[in-house]
Amino acid sequence: MSTLFRDVRVFDGAEILDAASVLVENGRIALVAPPGADVLAPSDAVVVEEPDATLLPGLIDCHVHAEPGALREAITFGVTTVLDMMCPPELHREQRATARRDLGMADVLSAGIGATAPGGHPSQLVESVDWLDEFPTLSTPGEAADFVARRMAEGSQYLKIFAGRLTPGDGRPCLDTDTVAALVEAARTNGVLSIAHAVDQAAARAAVAAGVDGLAHLFVDEKPEPPFIDEIVSAGVFVVPTLTMLESLCGRPSGAELARDPRITPFLSASAKARLESVLGENPELDLSHAREAVAMLAAAGGTLLAGTDAIAHGTAHGASLHRELELLVECGMSPRQALAAATSAPAGRFGLSDRGHVRGGLQADLVLVRGNPAEDITRTRDLIGVWRRGQRVERRRQPAIVDREG
Numbered sequence: 028m029s030t031l032f033r034d035v036r037v038f039d040g041a042e043i044l045d046a047a048s049v050l051v052e053n054g055r056i057a058l059v060a061p062p063g064a065d066v067l068a069p070s071d072a073v074v075v076e077e078p079d080a081t082l083l084p085g086l087i088d089c090h091v092h093a094e095p096g097a098l099r100e101a102i103t104f105g106v107t108t109v110l111d112m113m114c115p116p117e118l119h120r121e122q123r124a125t126a127r128r129d130l131g132m133a134d135v136l137s138a139g140i141g142a143t144a145p146g147g148h149p150s151q152l153v154e155s156v157d158w159l160d161e162f163p164t165l166s167t168p169g170e171a172a173d174f175v176a177r178r179m180a181e182g183s184q185y186l187k188i189f190a191g192r193l194t195p196g197d198g199r200p201c202l203d204t205d206t207v208a209a210l211v212e213a214a215r216t217n218g219v220l221s222i223a224h225a226v227d228q229a230a231a232r233a234a235v236a237a238g239v240d241g242l243a244h245l246f247v248d249e250k251p252e253p254p255f256i257d258e259i260v261s262a263g264v265f266v267v268p269t270l271t272m273l274e275s276l277c278g279r280p281s282g283a284e285l286a287r288d289p290r291i292t293p294f295l296s297a298s299a300k301a302r303l304e305s306v307l308g309e310n311p312e313l314d315l316s317h318a319r320e321a322v323a324m325l326a327a328a329g330g331t332l333l334a335g336t337d338a339i340a341h342g343t344a345h346g347a348s349l350h351r352e353l354e355l356l357v358e359c360g361m362s363p364r365q366a367l368a369a370a371t372s373a374p375a376g377r378f379g380l381s382d383r384g385h386v387r388g389g390l391q392a393d394l395v396l397v398r399g400n401p402a403e404d405i406t407r408t409r410d411l412i413g414v415w416r417r418g419q420r421v422e423r424r425r426q427p428a429i430v431d432r433e434g
Contacts (some may be wrong), residue, residue, distance in 0.1 A: 028374070029053075029072035029256040029416070030392075030418065034062075036081040036400060040372030040385035043364070043402050049082060051392040054417040061386055066299070073420075079411055081400055084371040085393030085416065086408070089267045089337030090243055093122060097338070097345045100131035103294050103423050104346030105408065107416050110335070110374070112222065112243055115158050116181035129415045132399040133346075134214045136378070139178050141187035142171075142210050144200040148193040148224075165202075171209035172216070173200065179217050186214040188239065190223040191230030194276070194310060208237040211282075220378065228255065228275070240376070241265040246338070247273055249314040253323035255356065256263045259271075260330040264341060265377050267335040268322050270315075275307040275342025277315040282306075282342040285351045290409040293363070293425045299344040302375035328354035332376065334370035350409045362406040363405040390393075405431050 030051040037044040037059065046062035048109070052069070053127060060066045068074055091097065093111045095118070096236040101109050111119065114202045119137040126134050143150065153162045165174045171273025175186055190207050192199055200280040204208075207223070214221040220241060223234035228246040232255055242259075255264055259266065274281045282303035295303070325332055334356065356366040375384020384390045394415040399407035414421040 028416070029069045029074060030415070030420075031066060031068040032075045032082050032245075032396070033073070035077065035396070035425060036079075038367055039387060040084050040375075041368060051387060051394070051415070054392055054419070056329055056388055056390050056392050057082065059386060063333060074287045075396070075413070076145070077396060077398075079399060080412055081397050081402070081407070082386060083367065083395045083401070083408070084386055084396065085395055085414070086349055086370045087334075087374045087380075087384065088336055088338070088346075088370070089205045089333040089374050091345060093119075093135055094339060094417060094423055098122060098126060100296065100299060100345035101347065102131065102135040102416060102421050103223060103416050105395040105397075105411055106133055106293070106346045106349055107378065107395070107414065108134045108136075108145060111135055111380065113138055116140065116183070116317060120180045130419045131421055134416075136184040137182075137186050138187035139181050140191050140351045141224070142174055143189035144202045147200045147202065148189055148197065150199070165206065167310050168205045168209035171338070172213045175210060175217055179219070183219070185220040185222060185404055186210065187243065188221055188223045188234070189236040189238070190237075191225035191227055191362035194226060194313065196312060198206050204233050207239075211238045217312070217391065219337060226273075229254065232380035235259055235262055235264055239264065241267065241333075243267055243335075244269050245273065245318040245321050247277060247318050250317050252323055253324065256321065256324045256328060256330070257354045259325065260328045263331070265331040265333055266325060267333045268318060268356070269335050269337040269352075269354045270318060270322070270359075271343050271348045271354050272307070272337035272340045273318050274355075275340060276310060277313045278306055278311075279308040279315065280304070280342070281351065282305050282344070282348070285347060285372050288409060290411070291350070294423060295344065295347060295425050299347065302341060303344045303347070305341040319359045322361070324357065325359045326359065327367065331373060331404045332361065332369050333374045333377065334366065350406070351366050353405050353408060357405045366405055368399060380422055
């Protein structure tokens with residue numbers, strides 16, 4: 028089947044093209060034609076004409092934990108690819124295989140099991156959900172090569188390193204800097220990226236000094252230091268701020284506001300709504316403004332910022348929360364166009380996803396059509412008209428109405 032998007036505004040991953048036409052054939056983008064071009068639709072083509080709509084590359088959430096059902100939730104809100112930052116290897120292999128043949132769910136890549144010290148974060152979470160029969164950890168640099176080799180054998184596409192604690196005040200043990208550096212080197216030897224968990228500035232600084240490719244969070248314990256921001260940028264380290272999760276960690280219930288958005292609410296399951304309406308806790312010693320300031324400084328300095336949510340943390344939901352993350356990035360000083368790139372072309376480039384992230388001839392037809400112009404108003408990404416994965420339109424299922432019985 029073919030699809031022709033006729034005379035539509037296009038965000039191609041970098042620039043806005045007005046009144047372009049995009050032809051999709053056999054799951055790929057066959058042609059992106061300029062305004063005024065006479066594009067002949069194949070006889071079997073579905074022609075999509077939507078006044079004042081914008082066609083985007085499928086969105087990429089750069090930090091999730093993809094429990095069962097997550098990939099269908101994600102694609103409902105236009106997220107066609109998720110980058111999982113820790114899940115059981117067996118679950119990841121099953122999800123990845125299913126997503127190859129079932130286009131009604133997002134594609135997924137995963138770190139599999141992250142590297143941490145014995146008893147370190149997230150040991151307490153793994154034990155509470157009974158994820159694994161055995162949770163592999165390491166204590167010394169000499170164990171790093173074998174640890175990474177085992178993750179690659181299990182099917183991981185990159186390495187997650189827990190270089191810091193759950194919160195800055197958490198007393199659990201952490202990997203030492205030499206072990207983090209050995210893990211980074213082992214990842215590099217295996218040709219994969221290394222991404223470090225750190226929510227305090229000291230842990231983030233140590234991870235960058237060890238040579239990690241990316242930071243999975245920003246810090247909320249102290250004001251960002253300009254020399255460290257410069258170090259991140261000069262080292263080419265990408266940053267996934269996860270501001271949606273950090274809002275929740277700092278006790279801000281912004282997820283509840285998202286759950287009330289009429290563009291979001293009809294497609295939320297009861298469990299997703301409940302998760303959005305919760306928070307990770309009250310942590311008065313933490314200050315979200317530090318992370319927001321760091322985003323502003325990184326954006327101004329030309330750093331690479333990628334959009335990610337840390338769904339399924341309390342206060343987040345798969346798919347829906349990425350739209351809040353984009354809004355927060357813009358509030359911190361990124362332009363709407365930069366924020367869109369942070370969820371499309373930028374992660375595709377950094378994670379080697381050369382077949383997606385742009386609206387360009389020859390690429391996989393993972394596409395999202397929204398009303399209005401999100402390059403001017405980023406919240407327009409919430410106003411979805413349709414989602415396509417590999418050229419096939421995804422059925423966005425409305426959920427049964429959730430009755431609020433309070434009062």
